[in-house]
Amino acid sequence: MAKVLVIGAGVMGLAAAWQAIRDGHEVDLVEAAPEPGGMAAHFNFDGDSIERFYHFVCRTDYPTFDLLRELGLEDSLRWQTTTMGFYTDGQLHPWGNPLALLRLPNAPLISKLRYGLLAFISTRRDQWPELENTSAKEWIIRWCGEDAYRRFWKTLLEFKFYEYADNISAAWIWTRIRRIGRSRSSIMQEQLGYIEGGSQTLIDALVRSFESAGGKLHLRSPVQRVTTQNNRVTGIDTPERSFSGDFVISTMPTPYIADMVPDLPEDWKQRYRAIQNIGVICVVFKLRRPATSHFWVNVSVPNLTIPGVVELSNLRRDLDNSIVYVPYYMPTTNEKFSWPEERLLTESFGCLQRLNPNLTSADILGTHVARLRYGQPICEPGFASKIPPVQTPIAGLQIADTCYYYPEDRGIAESVRLGRAMARAIPEPESAPKHVPGPSHTMELPV
Structure with a gap:
């Protein structure tokens, strides 16, 4: 099986890691924070579990519905009549x-x-x-x-x-x-x-399912460098250890990319730096x-x-x-x-x-x-042409963050959609278990 390294355990990274391990890969998920979830992570608000940054679900968030169904959480989704002022x-x-x-x-x-x-x-x-x-x-x-x-x-x-x-x-x-x-x-x-229970319910289920399938989650492990050889990705370095891998999926914010991947061509680094x-x-x-x-x-x-x-x-x-x-x-x-x-x-x-x-x-x-x-x-006119492709010039290295949802806004559904699409772009091992998919709503990777 292929060795896949996923950088960032927000919803996009968790979705990518979950999909990759379902497809038969060996997966390490590496996160700088002490907890998974990224912008969807919760905090204890005097006894209430609350998102640091608010989230909600819309009727067209099909990737979220698909994932909840796979994780056995479809009954946790609640619909509420809401109003605006x-x-x-x-x-x-x-x-x-x-x-x-x-x-x-x-x-x-x-x-x-x-x-x-x-x-x-x-x-x-x-x-x-x-x-x-x-x-x-x-x-x-x-x-x-x-x-x-x-x-x-x-x-x-x-x-x-x-x-x-x-x-x-x-x-x-x-x-x-x-x-x-x-x-x-x-x-x-x-x-x-x-x-029900907020976004943490989904985060916990993803982590539980990922680890029970053999995936490894490494918290408090900030990635300092993506390593390459002969224009192919070879792994990642953190302060505590190095990980070797055949494929790397980065969901880190694009402002970090130029320093984290020093072997990228200079024009690609400038494209990442230009995203504000x-x-x-x-x-x-x-x-x-x-x-x-x-x-x-x-x-x-x-x-x-x-x-x-x-x-x-x-x-x-x-x-x-x-x-x-x-x-x-x-x-x-x-x-x-x-x-x-x-x-x-x-x-x-x-x-x-x-x-x-x-x-x-x-x-x-x-x-x-x-x-x-x-x-x-900051999505200015013509932003679509400003975003670099997900697949980088370095073989085996994919990079995306929330700006890749454009023209859609940030949200759990888009995180799930893109994370899974990145994992599916990795060739499956011939011995991978075959999953019977439910209704799916996938997207093509930006090119």
Whole structure:
């Protein structure tokens, strides 16, 4: 059998390792952190197991459904009717359906109609190739007009991408609208899903199944170098030991690649270095009472420097208290990214009090702050041509991270899809056990 080394035990790395061992390979999965899961990993929030960074499931997340079925977890998926809010002009309004849009005060009817038309068409289109080289700002203004862009989109983009806001790919925005728009039971009703017990349920099952099949998971093992000989991968080095391998799958963030794989051609290193990322900070509150009745609230107020709020407990009904995420997205060069936790907590709770003036500090039962330097790729127009192929010029070495989901956004389904596709690209040993596949929704690797 082939010896496969997988770098990174986030969902993509776990999915790749699981698929590779199912295909008959010998697999070592190497992770720098003390626990598996990556962005889907949990922390103990005063007795509640909660994701550091919020997750949800949509109706079109087929790779997630396939994996849950394989792991015997299909009964753990729960669907919940959810709602959206929109905070603007000092008021929190219902959002996310045609009636809420039409009833929104202080907005011209033509702006609302054009906004609704764009959402309707975006949800129903399967292909929109001309958006690849168009900015989201240009596309939205063309369809909705300047007024609708300013009211509904401008601050959302600015507080997610800051100085890059005017040059984000329209294709990336469109696929986000489409994914959420297709997760509905009707035009009036949104439905989202969650895994009972949170993402940790899936992580634990993947690790358990991987190790029971003979796979080896190595935690606290940061990879320092991918080794090669005669333009073929030979293994990886960590501070504690070296691993030999016939194939290496890296799911590390692309900013690390040039230093980690010194034998790559220089032009490939430059392509990895050219991919930029936004950092993310999630400030998480445990509250005595709900902040809002919505799963998520979009914020469109220039002096509230957040794009929105996510109240996970309005999706996950297995939680006893209100769990609210206040996400900050920004370049890591922004001074706010280095703010101390107390300052972030003070500002973010002030944002929640704007949404719900009845909240007081006495409602706070617990707080947590999670930071990630590489949280969101900056996908500018033409981004598809900027991404290097998954298969590198070094034989046996595949490299991908969350930017390879483009034009789709980050999510568990895309992690599973790409991780398994990378493993399936490795030739199977002739003696590999044959698995009878269920319904599958695979993807081709970017080339």
